[in-house]
Amino acid sequence: MQRITQYDGLYGEANTQPDAEYLFSELLETRSQSFDWVIQPHIHARLFQVFFIETGQFNFQEASRERQLTGPCLLLIPPTALHGFVYNADVRGRILTLSDALIDALFPSGSPVTAMLGSLQCLSIVQGPYSAERVSELIKAIDDELFDDQPEKRLMLQSCLQQFFLVVYRLWQESEQTGSVTNNLSLQYFRKFQQRVRQAGTTQTIAQLADDLAITPVHLNRICQAVSGKSASQLVQAHILDEARKYLTYTTYSISEIAYLLNFEYPNYFARFFRKNAGLSPTEFRERQTKI
Template structure:
């Protein structure tokens, strides 16, 4: 079985004056607000950069790096880690990292970047996501036969992000979802879910079950703008206890999860349709388009119109 390792950092680093925060390395911070996913070869991602990518972090992106052949060195505050052929690496949001490359060695592979709100939804927001928030993960020695489906899913993501035939948006989402499924299977195979987990976070299966049910209920009712008490009643717990469970499992309160779900759908409409802001507001349960605009602007730090402009200019 291939090796799996983690680069543990006590807490995610949110960056300071000495640590640049990017969406994609070298891109403006607004790009992370506009993309669900981005996929490209290592050559394309680094063609305008030097061989060494300086220490930086991504505030709202999960980044997967797959090296098919070659060599690179991951640099973190915890130290350095060399990795080579058939290695898959995951850097969650808010972890400082950099890469040292070797120009004398031909390195091939792919970089898949997924917005955190999209990853959270695709990975069944909550328990699964919490398991990959606490460290950088490195999976070495990916078996091209045993893990053929994983490798195929990576290649499919790359293919669909360079395909513009209808319905390309749906095809991209489907390819990313299939990749996340294979990644989570790899985690399960390596028993990585159990490593470093704080057992106290999940006292019993009923807590996990409630969080999964909460995710389902949010998907069903978020456009109705129900309050926390509604969800608590549906799940047979108090509002305060449900909020505690939500924070433990997802990092945010029930209200924060509702807000994220609305923002996710709003971004999708703005990026992938020609609906007006008023029409989008109505579809999301807002009678007052001005109120929706204020809500979106507060959470995205840009207006819906500005977001649409940036989203339609995003690469891939």
């Protein structure tokens, strides 16, 4: 039987006793590289850790299983949770380590966030509003404050940490509401599809969007139906209609200009599309908005 090592401090550090306000931030690759990219399964008795894997692949071992993951993703590892890693050498990210007492001070037992913090979480980061870039910025703000010496440092760190964990909580809530798990490929495909739609508008067909994701149009439609209850085509049309409404409400572009901005070949195609989906013409819709 493999012996599981318990660390009071960070991995590989013996005879360390972090205090109640312990907080440490480090690049993931710094410690991992020194152990030849292999972190043996271990536990921390009194430490909570956040692993933000920005890029790269790795194998993650927990108590009940081992799985292969790809960044960007977040791992939340509470005290006494078994965890180990085998990283590819190109992995990049950052690790936050906090004492369990500090976590309790940030989010007392009555906080809804404690439901997330009580067990190991693995969250894929696919799209905004909380993108990988946004998560990276929040962690960087914690790191900058931690290793600087500005007035009211303790209060600022508390604020930065609470903001970070609340963003993670929202990511977790989104994952819970959609029934997602980390390896839910269908949801990952769906989110990537949504991102493509926002970027491409009407410039790509469903077949082209599916090809971008390396899946068939039939598979894409199954995913969209399972996640949203709508076909891929319906979701694209809903996005275009929403964009059209924004242009008509908040800009002074002419109907023809909006049609071309939305990549319609002719303005009358756009007018026909809008009437079919909104129940009135673009002109009628704009006139109603000006009266509100």
